[in-house]
Amino acid sequence: MRSTFLLLLLLRLFVSVSCAYFTEFVYPNFTASNLRFISSSKGAFLFSRNSIYKAGLFSPGSDDSSFDFYFSVVHVDSGSTIWSSNRDSPVSNSGTMNLTPRGISVIEDGKSQKPVWSTPVLSSPVYSLRLTDSGNLLLLDHLNVSLWESFQFPTDSIVVGQRLMLGMSLSGSVLESNISTGDYKFLVSESDGLMQWKEQNYWKLRMHTRANVDSNFPVEYLTVTSSGLALMGRNGTVVIIRVALPPSSDFRVAKMDWSGKFIVSRFNGTHMVTEFSGPLDSCQIPFVCGKLGLCSASENQPCSCPDELRLDADERVCVPVSNSLSLPVSCEASNITYLELGLGVSYFSTHFTDPVEHGLELPACHDLCSKNCSCLGVFYENTSRSCYLVKDSFGSLSLVRNSKDNHDLRGYVKLSIKKPNVQSPGNNNNRGSGFPLIALVLLPCSGFFLLIALGFLWCRRCAVMRYSSIREKQVTRPGSFGSGDLGSFHIPGLPQKFEFEELETATENFKMQIGSGGFGAVYKGTLPDETLVAVKKITNHGLHGRQEFCTEIAIIGNIRHTNLVKLRGFCARGRQLLLVYEYMNHGSLEKTLFSGNGPVLEWQERFDIALGTARGLAYLHSGCDQKIIHCDVKPENILLHDHFQPKLSDFGLSKLLSQEESSLFTTMRGTRGYLAPEWITNAAISEKADVYSYGMVLLELVSGRKNCSFRSRSNSVTEENNQNSSSTMATSSGLVYFPLYALDMHEQGRYLELADPRLEGRVTNQEVGKLVRIALCCVHEEPTLRPTMAAVVGMFEGSIPLGNPRMESLNFLRFFGLRFAESSMVEGQNGESENMGFHQRESSNSGGSRHSASYVASQEVSGPR
Structure with missing residues (x-):
């Protein structure tokens, strides 16, 4: 013991x-x-x-x-x-x-x-x-x-100080309680952070509304910092894409979650708080509703099965309702059929992969899948006749709330037809004895006559097609679209094609005009599903063929960003072009800011509008597959939606404008007050021209008035300041060239005097100073000194220090102000409009306006955009 x-x-x-x-x-x-x-x-x-x-x-x-x-x-x-x-x-x-x-x-x-x-x-x-x-x-x-x-050797997470290098990935787990490697992965590529499901891309980091693209250098690694998430390049000296988060010294981790989302979270002392998550739409997650499950983002029933399919709860898969059909399928072509999923059903992979073929008829697309044992289904675009194959694994489907947005895409699931029960061998001997003798005689004869009839119909069809081709060549002259079918050009990604009669009905024969400009008039319309749209008529466009037009429209139509107006569709009849956009219920910033009819925009609303517009431009410049220079950034082209959310319109349309129309674009639409100096000097036009225009718009947001305008004495500087300030040319008439006035007040640190007086003290000197400094940096005369729009976004969000305006590159504003004052006084004597920067005449009696620094001859800006 x-x-x-x-x-x-x-x-x-x-x-x-x-x-x-x-x-x-x-x-x-x-x-x-x-x-x-x-x-x-x-x-x-x-x-x-x-x-x-x-x-x-x-x-x-x-x-x-x-x-x-x-x-x-x-x-x-x-x-x-x-x-x-x-x-x-x-x-x-x-x-x-x-x-x-x-x-x-x-x-x-x-x-x-x-x-x-x-x-x-x-x-x-x-x-x-x-x-x-x-x-x-x-x-x-x-x-x-x-x-x-x-x-x-990371698994599913990285923390502050850790780098996820190019080509490395984070693999999500199977379940929250089972950390075995699952099917979701976050991969660092040369251009982005990609999310994959079974090696198929389904989301990019730059798709998130909070992700800002700062440059286009190759990505080297992903890192988590105390102020956010960043993809870095050039040996860690350049930020490629970043997500700004509130600065914090707490524990912060980025994780590829088992649910299919990429999540950045922080420990606040008691529990983990999610700071960033993507994708925002759960229906973008490939397996959120299981195999062939239909995700509708509905709180009551987020997942269901498409028509003709039912849920097999044990397998978490939607299977055919009919007992004669089954999954998976065999490779025998005679044993295969296709179940149509219907309109308004999309699949994630079609947004990230190219079609296997263009210009195919639907049966040929089915045939490609039938011959491929790994193919489980197809998606087919009617307009472009593009064929997408779903291989190896079928994930969840997504239900588009408005089928008009995806009317062109149809999905088909490949199914096996179950063979019927075969009769017993004893009965097989008697099958031939009951077959009618007359059928043995008539069937070959009827088949012979059927072949003759089909041959006759085929010859007649060929003759009709030859005649139609000759007729189209006679009708369609170079430079016109003619009346042919635009679908004959197989351009992937085209938005919805409307018939002219559809838009006539939607707009009540173009009854309510809500805007106009160099591109044409804009009309309010209502589609059959009660969706409000804005229909823009474009005339004298610069495209000389249907294929060129389709290509440009496809590029514009595929751009998606929360601060860009969405192109819903198009119509072409002869030389007339119509574009159908989503409707913005608050109109343009120009009307909201300058009309004086509605409520005054509060400072936070102005700040949000400025930031949203900057994000939209940054996306056009560096977030798209093809860089787009807007060329016409101004308040009229900044539209406001719910809660004054800004959306930039008319982006990408400069290529649709003819040489003749482009001169109107600069002289008749009131854009000369926003044109960068390089337009005058015939220098190369880059995205920095948009930065200049944005800076001018930002100054107008601060003051609530147009930059080139007359103001009352109460809104001008005092008489004492007039004697020492170059900003107040012709002050006896209340004239102020605001950019120069802003430059003077910046030098004195008196930013509050620049704020819209209607705000009545509801803004601080520091808040105004931030926007004025950003604006002045944007309007530097030398384009290389202007920040990128991505950098502008960083200044707004605080992740990048505010820039310091370079006075030597802003002195040209004094010359602009002087010429503006001289020209305006001449126009004032001739009874011209007080807003000379917006309504100058082309006729010879325009007097001093032709000598204004803000006047630009049409031939100087009609070059390529």
Whole structure:
């Protein structure tokens, strides 16, 4: 009895010694298991120096089950696992982590001694294993040189200080409680952060409304910082894409979640708070509703099955209602049919992959799939006749709320036809005896006559087609669209094609005009589904063929951004072009800001409008597949939707304008007050011309008045300041060239005097100064000194320091102000409009307006855009 007691005492002493955890370092010939360290540190055997992270064998479940333990690194306070070694090979609670001079190995259990995971072959013997306060687990040699790091082999997460290099990925887990590798992945590519499901792209980081594209350099790595998320390039000196988050010193982690979302979250002291998540629309997640499930984003029933399919709950898949059809399909062409999914059903892969063929008829598209054993279905675009194949895996489908948005795309699921029951061999002998003799005689004869009839019809069809082709060539002259079918050009991505009669009905024969300009008039319309649209008539366009037109419309129609007006469709009849846009219920910024009829825009609303417009331009310049220079940024082209959300319109339309119309574009639409100086000097036009125009618009947002206008004495500077300020030319008439006035007030730090007086003190000097400084940086005379629109967005959000206006590149404003004053006084004597920058005459009696610095001859700006 006494010996037994001593044995138990020695065993307890051994366990208590072995359960002591270590800080920062452990050394070779060390073994750890969950059982050995369960009492003192719940499985952790190693803590970082300040106990921020711990390493050990842990179970993600709360029940500490007997066979789901992983060698992991965990954030102590939040309990978040940031790295795991054997995520696909869990061990029991008696499994061990062994550290030897050759590296780390995780052993299944004490009996088998079978390694389920180990570090690769190392260049030299291991001296120590270290866990840092950043969460990095390192194997070091005797010189403290790193031989292996967990940061270089991420699983589903990265933390502050860690880099996810080009080509590396984060793989989401199967479930929240099962950290085995799942099907969702976040991959760093040369141009973006991509999200994939079974190697198929379904989302990009730049698609998020909070993601800002700063440059187009190749991406080198993704990193998480105390102020956000960033894709970096040029050895870490250039931000390519960034997501600005509130600065914080708390624990922050970016994770490819098991749900298919990429999430950035922060520990606030009590729980994890989600700061960023994408995609925002859950229906964009490929398997959110299971195989062939239909996602509708409805709170009551987010997932359902398409018509003719029913849910198999056990398999989480929608299967055919008919018992004669089944999934999967065989490769025998005679045993295959296709189930149409109907209108308004889309599939994620069609937005990220090219069609396998253009210009195919639907049966030929089906035939391509039928001959491919890995093909599970097709999606077919009627307008472009493009064929998309769904291969290997079929995910969830997405229901477009308004089928008009996706009327052109039709989906088909490939199904097997089950063979009927075959009769018994005894009955097969009698099948031929009952076949009518007359049928044996008539069938060959009827087949012969049928072939003759089909041949006759085919010859007649060919003759009609030849006649139609000759007729079209006679009718369609070079430079006109004619009346042919635009669908004959197989351009992928075309938006909806409306018939002219449809738009006549929608607009009540173009009854309500809501705008006009150099591109043409704009009319309000209502589609049959009660959707409000804006129909823009464009005349004298610069395109000389249907294919060129289709290509340009496809480019514009495929641009998606929350701050850009969406092109819903188009119509072409002869030389007349009609574009159908979503309707903006608050009209243009020009009417809201300058009309004086509605409520005054508050400062926060102006700030949001400026930021949203900057984001839209930044996307056009660096977020699209093809860079787009707007060439006509002004308040009339900034439309306002619900809650004054700004959306930039008319982007990409400069290519649709003829040379003759482009001169009207600069002289009749009131854009000369926003034209960059390089238009006058015939210098190369780049996206920096849009930056200049944006700066001029920003100044008008600050003041609430047009930059070139007359103002009352109460809104001008005082008489004392007039004597010392170059901004007030012809002050006796109340004339102010506002950009120059803003420059003077900037030099004196008196920003509050620039604010719209209607705000009545509801804005601070600092708030006005921020926008004025950004605006002045944008209107530098030298284009290279102007910031990019992505940098402008960064200045608004605070992730980039405010720029300092360069006075030597702003002195040209004094010349502009002087010429404006002289020309305006001449026009005032001739009874011209006070807003000379917007209504100058082309006739010879325009007097001084032809000498104004803001006047630009049409031939100087009719070059390429």
